[in-house]
Amino acid sequence: MDLDTQIKELESDLNEVLRLIESSGRKRVQTVLKQEQQKIEKELVQKRQLKEKQSKRDSGDTSTVKGYTVKISNYGWDQSEKFVKIYITLKGVHTIPAENVEVTFTEKTFVLLVKDLDGKNHQMTINNLLCPIDVQESSRKVKTDMVIVMCKKAAAKKWDCLTQVEKIAKDKEKPNYDANADPSEGLMGMLKKMYTEGDDEMRRSINKAWSESQEKKAKGDEVDI
Incomplete structure (x- = not known):
């Protein structure tokens, strides 16, 4: 099975696990499913990185990425009618070559990789976006000390949150009202x-x-x- 097929299979598995989490009302079952979700997400990132390395080898790019990779966990986001925008603050990011800032999009995910910034690589992976995005029309912008990931909405509607996981958490917190209850x-x-x-x-x-x-x-x- 080639890498493209493996990635597609993992994405399908991830979507199925998310569907089961959303439909399950049992906390213990949800815990087990979320553990499986984390395993799939980790494997998905690894496969995507491996594919990227293979693509570079195939294209004759023999350059290596220096330093170690730091996970990006802090960000802000907002939206317009057509785009969801994710803001990542990285001091000095505007001083490195533009090609060192890469974003890989799929219909429900994106991976940002900033290479060789102060001797480190910085990576942000967002899986399970709330709604599908237009991969071809999505992009990134580099500003002073900031990267903006521009996710083009596949449908022009308001997002309540950024990811499906956040929506599930919010829904679980809502009180369950019954009009006929005492x-x-x-x-x-x-x-x-x-x-x-x-x-x-x-x-x-x-x-x-x-x-x-x-x-x-x-x-x-x-x-x-």
């Missing part, structure tokens, strides 16, 4: 969640409020009698 049950569920996940101070506050509520209720019953 409001008091929803409140009890929220209090239980706060009690379970909160610190000692939070638990003491909830216990105090609950005790006071029960005392008031008991007094009210006595008056009725």
Whole structure:
């Protein structure tokens, strides 16, 4: 199986895992699936890097990349009607040769590689973009101390977040409202969640409020009698 096929297979596997994470309601299952997601993403990056090296060998480019690679984790992003823009601050990036700043795009991913900046390489990998992008129309710009990755939207619609993983996390945090449910049950569920996940101070506050509520209720019953 050639590298192109392996990469496509990994991308398909990744999309399937993401679909399963999104549809699963079991935390333990989600944890296992996310571990598998990380393995696939790591293997995908390795295959893409290997393909890039092979392409350079085939084209006669025998130059080597100096230094070690640093992962880029800090960035900002915004969007317009047609583009999603990712801003990466890298001091001095405008001083290195333009060809040292490379971005590889697929329909749902991009990999930024900045080579030989202060003796190091800097890499940023974003998998599982929220929506498909137009690979041919996507690009990058180098500004003073900054790289801007321009992802052209395949469809002109607003993105709620940058990646599918972020969307899944946000959706899981949303309360599950049921129009026919008893409001008091929803409140009890929220209090239980706060009690379970909160610190000692939070638990003491909830216990105090609950005790006071029960005392008031008991007094009210006595008056009725």
